[in-house]
Amino acid sequence: MIVLFTDFGLQGPYVGQVKARLLAEAPGVPIVDLFSDAPARDARSAAYLLAAYMAEFPSDSVFLSVVDPGVGGDRPALVVRADGRWFVGPDNGLFELILRRARDVPRVWEISWRPERLSASFHGRDLFAPVAARLALGEPPSGEERPAEEGRHLDWPDDLARIVYIDIFGNAISGIRASVLDQDTELRVGNSRLKRVETFTRVAQGRPFWYENANGLAEIAVNMGNASEIIGLRVGSEIAIGGRGKITDSE
Amino acid sequence: MIVLFTDFGLQGPYVGQVKARLLAEAPGVPIVDLFSDAPARDARSAAYLLAAYMAEFPSDSVFLSVVDPGVGGDRPALVVRADGRWFVGPDNGLFELILRRARDVPRVWEISWRPERLSASFHGRDLFAPVAARLALGEPPSGEERPAEEGRHLDWPDDLARIVYIDIFGNAISGIRASVLDQDTELRVGNSRLKRVETFTRVAQGRPFWYENANGLAEIAVNMGNASEIIGLRVGSEIAIGGRGKITDSE
Amino acid sequence: MIVLFTDFGLQGPYVGQVKARLLAEAPGVPIVDLFSDAPARDARSAAYLLAAYMAEFPSDSVFLSVVDPGVGGDRPALVVRADGRWFVGPDNGLFELILRRARDVPRVWEISWRPERLSASFHGRDLFAPVAARLALGEPPSGEERPAEEGRHLDWPDDLARIVYIDIFGNAISGIRASVLDQDTELRVGNSRLKRVETFTRVAQGRPFWYENANGLAEIAVNMGNASEIIGLRVGSEIAIGGRGKITDSE
Numbered sequence: 001m002i003v004l005f006t007d008f009g010l011q012g013p014y015v016g017q018v019k020a021r022l023l024a025e026a027p028g029v030p031i032v033d034l035f036s037d038a039p040a041r042d043a044r045s046a047a048y049l050l051a052a053y054m055a056e057f058p059s060d061s062v063f064l065s066v067v068d069p070g071v072g073g074d075r076p077a078l079v080v081r082a083d084g085r086w087f088v089g090p091d092n093g094l095f096e097l098i099l100r101r102a103r104d105v106p107r108v109w110e111i112s113w114r115p116e117r118l119s120a121s122f123h124g125r126d127l128f129a130p131v132a133a134r135l136a137l138g139e140p141p142s143g144e145e146r147p148a149e150e151g152r153h154l155d156w157p158d159d160l161a162r163i164v165y166i167d168i169f170g171n172a173i174s175g176i177r178a179s180v181l182d183q184d185t186e187l188r189v190g191n192s193r194l195k196r197v198e199t200f201t202r203v204a205q206g207r208p209f210w211y212e213n214a215n216g217l218a219e220i221a222v223n224m225g226n227a228s229e230i231i232g233l234r235v236g237s238e239i240a241i242g243g244r245g246k247i248t249d250s251e
Numbered sequence: 252m253i254v255l256f257t258d259f260g261l262q263g264p265y266v267g268q269v270k271a272r273l274l275a276e277a278p279g280v281p282i283v284d285l286f287s288d289a290p291a292r293d294a295r296s297a298a299y300l301l302a303a304y305m306a307e308f309p310s311d312s313v314f315l316s317v318v319d320p321g322v323g324g325d326r327p328a329l330v331v332r333a334d335g336r337w338f339v340g341p342d343n344g345l346f347e348l349i350l351r352r353a354r355d356v357p358r359v360w361e362i363s364w365r366p367e368r369l370s371a372s373f374h375g376r377d378l379f380a381p382v383a384a385r386l387a388l389g390e391p392p393s394g395e396e397r398p399a400e401e402g403r404h405l406d407w408p409d410d411l412a413r414i415v416y417i418d419i420f421g422n423a424i425s426g427i428r429a430s431v432l433d434q435d436t437e438l439r440v441g442n443s444r445l446k447r448v449e450t451f452t453r454v455a456q457g458r459p460f461w462y463e464n465a466n467g468l469a470e471i472a473v474n475m476g477n478a479s480e481i482i483g484l485r486v487g488s489e490i491a492i493g494g495r496g497k498i499t500d501s502e
Numbered sequence: 503m504i505v506l507f508t509d510f511g512l513q514g515p516y517v518g519q520v521k522a523r524l525l526a527e528a529p530g531v532p533i534v535d536l537f538s539d540a541p542a543r544d545a546r547s548a549a550y551l552l553a554a555y556m557a558e559f560p561s562d563s564v565f566l567s568v569v570d571p572g573v574g575g576d577r578p579a580l581v582v583r584a585d586g587r588w589f590v591g592p593d594n595g596l597f598e599l600i601l602r603r604a605r606d607v608p609r610v611w612e613i614s615w616r617p618e619r620l621s622a623s624f625h626g627r628d629l630f631a632p633v634a635a636r637l638a639l640g641e642p643p644s645g646e647e648r649p650a651e652e653g654r655h656l657d658w659p660d661d662l663a664r665i666v667y668i669d670i671f672g673n674a675i676s677g678i679r680a681s682v683l684d685q686d687t688e689l690r691v692g693n694s695r696l697k698r699v700e701t702f703t704r705v706a707q708g709r710p711f712w713y714e715n716a717n718g719l720a721e722i723a724v725n726m727g728n729a730s731e732i733i734g735l736r737v738g739s740e741i742a743i744g745g746r747g748k749i750t751d752s753e
Contacts, residue, residue, distance in 0.1 A: 004267075013555055019535075027532075037262050069726065283521050450575070450622040
């Protein structure tokens with residue numbers, strides 16, 4: 001299975017062009033759109049999202065992961081092997097949390113292969129898609145292995161106390177794994193102090209709260225309402241983590 | 252064929268996560284997105300839409316139908332067999348018109364199976380998708396059959412004289428089957444009185460009208476214009492049904 | 503491979519309904535969404551976009567191409583064979599640039615076949631999809647061949663000096679092939695004079711420029727910014743082409 005995780009947008013031709021390339025090079029391999037609207041040009045936010053959402057996919061899934069503001073520059077292109085899955089994309093921190101949280105020994109290759117025709121602006125189609133297709137067919141990564149410790153972003157926190165994605169209902173997903181927070185931890189965003197609940201239906205309509213979403217991240221929501229509009233949240237908004245009276249700084 | 256009818260939104264990971272689960276459990280079964288933007292959290296409007304749009308799909312298609320504001324609460328999960336097709340989703344009226352209009356004897360099961368890991372907020376992925384996958388593979392419904400007369404919404408009208416969907420062009424789809432309206436029936440929405448026409452090209456540009464859409468519903472449109480903006484319509488807007496001078500109340 | 507190029511919108515049921523028809527009539531043939539948001543009801547702008555984006559697809563791909571403001575009227579339905587590919591859609595100029603730029607001798611058929619049930623408003627599903635499915639299965643076009651010179655739009659320019667598409671990042675794609683412009687050609691839109699650059703990363707953030715996009719069209723962009731909003735562009739905006747001091751009229 002090839003899983004697309006990009007900021008290419010749903011509109012326009014980009015995702016379709018990538019799929020056409022994948023279908024041509026790896027016929028019959030199923031393709032799934034995970035995110036087409038990952039945080040645009042924001043590799044750090046995207047890194048926390050990818051690490052949380054990749055876990056449910058089958059072993060040997062190939063994640064074509066492109067949030068790539070540096071396209072056309074000289075950032076390397078990578079293949080990563082971690083937790084039994086493949087990741088293909090730019091070397092800009094997008095795989096930092098995958099590497100950091102891997103339960104096996106992760107491996108990293110720099111892709112040296114270049115296609116005959118490489119556009120300056122669309123490596124997702126021209127470079128990353130053919131590489132992902134070949135991995136999906138069981139071929140080994142083309143390129144030179146490098147130490148998994150190289151080019152890391154060790155200054156990034158283990159959990160990012162910021163909003164990393166706002167969904168179509170206005171729910172605001174944070175970069176914090178709910179499992180690192182106590183049951184009675186409050187989250188503070190803007191002027192709001194939010195308690196944890198188990199499910200939407202246990203909260204009065206219109207009241208903001210946070211909960212562990214279906215992929216293990218702390219998510220801010222309002223029952224039958226748009227949390228992001230009500231509280232005033234966007235990707236990047238800071239979250240302060242409290243609990244038993246204590247509020248710690250975000251990040 | 253598995254057909255997705257949800258209010259999960261096009262953005263974000265939700266539809267992709269459902270598809271990944273379907274592909275894992277029913278490899279090779281084609282998946283079609285019918286609506287990803289069914290009326291959000293509005294099972295009644297969605298019910299009229301689903302009943303009108305399901306008819307063109309092949310026999311034994313499985314409709315994974317999730318408009319589910321009560322997720323995480325105690326509403327049962329259902330499998331419905333009607334008109335030679337399968338429907339999987341929450342017990343909240345979403346299948347009311349399917350059941351009421353069935354030309355065969357419809358059957359209903361309460362899904363008793365639960366997955367090993369059931370999130371509180373994403374039954375579409377965790378519960379309904381695996382059930383739909385198994386039906387698509389030809390397995391019988393898991394769970395207890397219950398009388399098709401149970402838990403019905405008999406107070407809902409046979410045709411809903413309200414807008415149930417507004418499409419990207421601003422066309423406003425009603426919950427009324429055009430076949431129940433006379434050729435000379437006028438529809439009244441807001442301050443507008445609309446006549447029926449056969450095709451867009453027979454109407455002057457900018458003029459609102461109604462017509463029988465390609466799925467048999469009465470739809471309000473403006474040739475080369477945005478009917479919803481021009482008239483001021485949204486999902487839920489009431490429609491008064493007239494004809495030969497007579498205007499009857501909506502609903 | 504069947505490639506969808508339509509203005510049906512991503513929202514709503516339309517693309518899914520077309521795919522269901524294709525899957526039923528040509529099971530196993532891969533379907534790719536190229537554009538679901540081609541310039542709405544604007545066959546001329548769409549024609550320049552289609553001609554630029556079809557080139558990368560494999561030989562014998564079938565392009566189901568529907569930008570069809572005249573649906574329900576009496577415009578003929580066409581099959582076009584050009585550059586080793588098939589095109590199916592309305593006779594309104596959508597294939598003008600495909601025909602004009604063809605490197606082989608293009609052929610055109612008028613589709614005489616009609617389905618048992620043809621809705622007035624959705625020929626994409628009812629007429630064009632079954633025709634495309636049969637071509638994808640290797641069947642010959644149904645209908646009468648007509649001279650490829652008939653019904654042409656020879657008054658349309660070879661390159662359209664207007665914006666034909668604005669992508670989700672605000673990049674504005676023109677109908678001009680970059681290959682017809684000198685390296686030092688400036689483009690003038692509104693009050694802006696834009697120089698050509700090779701890649702985004704060579705330009706200061708916030709500065710507008712133009713470049714050859716990954717499909718060979720001149721595209722106006724801003725590094726890390728929304729060019730359309732900053733400059734004030736929409737589909738149809740005129741572009742003046744300059745170079746070495748000379749500015750020529752658009753179109």
